[in-house]
Amino acid sequence: MFINLNLESSEPIYIQLQQQIIEGIAKKQLQPGDALPSVRSLAADIGINLHTVNKAYQQLKQDGFILIHRQKGVVVHPDGVPQADEEYRQELKAKLRPLIADSICRGLSEVEFSQLSKELFQLFNEEEGEKN
Template identity: 75%
Template sequence: MFINLDFESKEPIYVQLIHQIIEGVAKKKLQPGDALPSVRSLAADIGINLHTVNKAYQQLKQDGFILIHRQKGVVVHPDGIPKADKVYKSVLKEKLHPLISESVCRSVTEEEFLQLCSQLFHEFKEETGDV
């Protein structure tokens, strides 16, 4: 798997793991129905506690990215990721709020902020061939 964690980061390992798996789905490295390693297997491969992997998997399950079957294991949600709805957009706004606040404090202009966002969207589209 393509998981790269920064053990020196201030961001918790389980959050990094969540972000890496979501990025894999966004970049189409992980397709609906693809199997993910078991909690134990992924923890051993990366060298982290299995409770950390379990916490990440539980959050991904709650957010609709994966399904966890007792017999089949962990898979990327076979029906695809749920589309953004009002609740998701509200959560997104909540997450963006502190980023924009800090950007304003650091004199990042609206154009610079939007340009960074646009650049990131473009990078994802290039990697997936959706340009």
């Protein structure tokens, strides 16, 4: 998996890193049980502070995407990512709410917003299909 961070972005680096690892899992570039680089190794490889990598890894661990073992290191959760439950759906609604409000303020219609979402779902599914 290739990590591509935008150091000029207003989005914090640890969030960019988290999102790229989650995308790698979604696209099946990272499989359950796959090893990820250690905090120090990844920080050195991409030239960022190890505390930034640690923060991203800790959040990914908390969200159930990865496990961190003292001996085995960092791995994509061997049981896979927990499936969406009601709590997840409520969190997702809370995250979508400001995006939808912003889109409405900018003149984006419900149809356009839905179409953008559909395109992204298709993109992930196509890239997953290319790996199989």
